Amino acid sequence: MAKNCNFIEKLRELGLRPTKQRVKMCEVLFNREKTFHFTINDLVKMISEEMNEKISLATVYNTVHAFEKKGYLKEISINSDKSYFDTNTSVHHHFYDEDTHELIDCDENDIDPVNIKKNITGKKINSVEVLVKVESDNQNQKKFN
Amino acid sequence: MAKNCNFIEKLRELGLRPTKQRVKMCEVLFNREKTFHFTINDLVKMISEEMNEKISLATVYNTVHAFEKKGYLKEISINSDKSYFDTNTSVHHHFYDEDTHELIDCDENDIDPVNIKKNITGKKINSVEVLVKVESDNQNQKKFN
DNA sequence: AATCTACATTATAATAATTCTAAACTGTTG
DNA sequence: CAACAGTTTAGAATTATTATAATGTAGATT
Numbered sequence: 580m581a582k583n584c585n586f587i588e589k590l591r592e593l594g595l596r597p598t599k600q601r602v603k604m605c606e607v608l609f610n611r612e613k614t615f616h617f618t619i620n621d622l623v624k625m626i627s628e629e630m631n632e633k634i635s636l637a638t639v640y641n642t643v644h645a646f647e648k649k650g651y652l653k654e655i656s657i658n659s660d661k662s663y664f665d666t667n668t669s670v671h672h673h674f675y676d677e678d679t680h681e682l683i684d685c686d687e688n689d690i691d692p693v694n695i696k697k698n699i700t701g702k703k704i705n706s707v708e709v710l711v712k713v714e715s716d717n718q719n720q721k722k723f724n
Numbered sequence: 725m726a727k728n729c730n731f732i733e734k735l736r737e738l739g740l741r742p743t744k745q746r747v748k749m750c751e752v753l754f755n756r757e758k759t760f761h762f763t764i765n766d767l768v769k770m771i772s773e774e775m776n777e778k779i780s781l782a783t784v785y786n787t788v789h790a791f792e793k794k795g796y797l798k799e800i801s802i803n804s805d806k807s808y809f810d811t812n813t814s815v816h817h818h819f820y821d822e823d824t825h826e827l828i829d830c831d832e833n834d835i836d837p838v839n840i841k842k843n844i845t846g847k848k849i850n851s852v853e854v855l856v857k858v859e860s861d862n863q864n865q866k867k868f869n
Numbered sequence: 870a871a872t873c874t875a876c877a878t879t880a881t882a883a884t885a886a887t888t889c890t891a892a893a894c895t896g897t898t899g
Numbered sequence: 900c901a902a903c904a905g906t907t908t909a910g911a912a913t914t915a916t917t918a919t920a921a922t923g924t925a926g927a928t929t
């Protein structure tokens with residue numbers, strides 16, 4: 580769909596210099612049909628699979644945070660040892676599969692809007708996130724220990 | 725309220741040896757009117773303030789996880805660099821103050837139950853958590869930069 | 870096109886949270 | 900009270916992330 584030159588233009592619009600590392604990361608992150616979730620580690624793997632040259636880990640962190648600050652990535656809250664990011668930056672909720680550690684988007688229609696009747700005085704709401712933790716439902720399959 | 729001997733008895737019931745470290749941690753965590761939130765760091769500080777002897781960091785981690793596994797502590801999801809725990813293990817939601825990094829219980833009546841209309845097939849729901857991120861609402865107070 | 874400069878990248882070190890390890894210690898059981 | 904399994908401990912190891920400081924480069928200026 581979008582070609583490199585588009586990313587170059589887009590980066591410039593955002594006030595980010597279109598370095599080859601950033602353009603590459605745009606391709607990996609945004610040049611696809613569907614949005615997806617990833618950890619920094621996932622992303623490093625994806626990049627190295629699609630590339631002969633390597634992008635430094637520090638650059639991956641820097642660029643992910645730059646894209647996040649510009650609103651093109653969203654960090655997702657999971658109590659875990661690592662951060663998850665989402666290329667879907669719209670307001671939506673998640674299932675988290677505790678078996679596979681996979682993060683899955685909730686369809687907008689699958690969870691009714693959360694009704695917050697009372698907020699904390701003097702504070703404004705920045706975001707409302709629902710995290711539904713799920714696990715395989717194998718009643719038959721007993722664990723050995 | 726509950727005295728040491730009660731904690732000793734309680735620990736034994738749970739199949740946890742009532743070592744002096746565990747009893748001490750019970751006092752710090754559960755011997756109070758209100759439930760509260762803490763990080764491991766907070767807890768270590770609380771313990772050292774109330775004690776002449778120290779409890780090893782590894783033991784604090786071990787014991788917190790033991791209590792969590794037994795269902796007397798709950799880990800709370802916040803995208804952050806550290807884990808938050810809650811001595812309130814009932815189903816309830818949270819406000820997270822992004823200014824102060826404070827975690828505040830939602831009153832049960834302040835958020836309507838979350839209605840999940842469609843789950844993932846073959847999976848059972850372990851938990852549903854709402855996290856409402858808030859920030860001070862000072863329209864008047866402009867930021868310099 | 871050569872030069873300049875602020876912004877970027879990089880390898881590496883540093884930090885922080887957490888887990889692992891293996892030795893020493895201690896409730897509990899017989 | 901002896902024995903053993905479960906615990907604690909200090910410190911090392913691991914993992915995720917951020918900081919540092921030298922080098923590289925995009926884009927403006929000459």
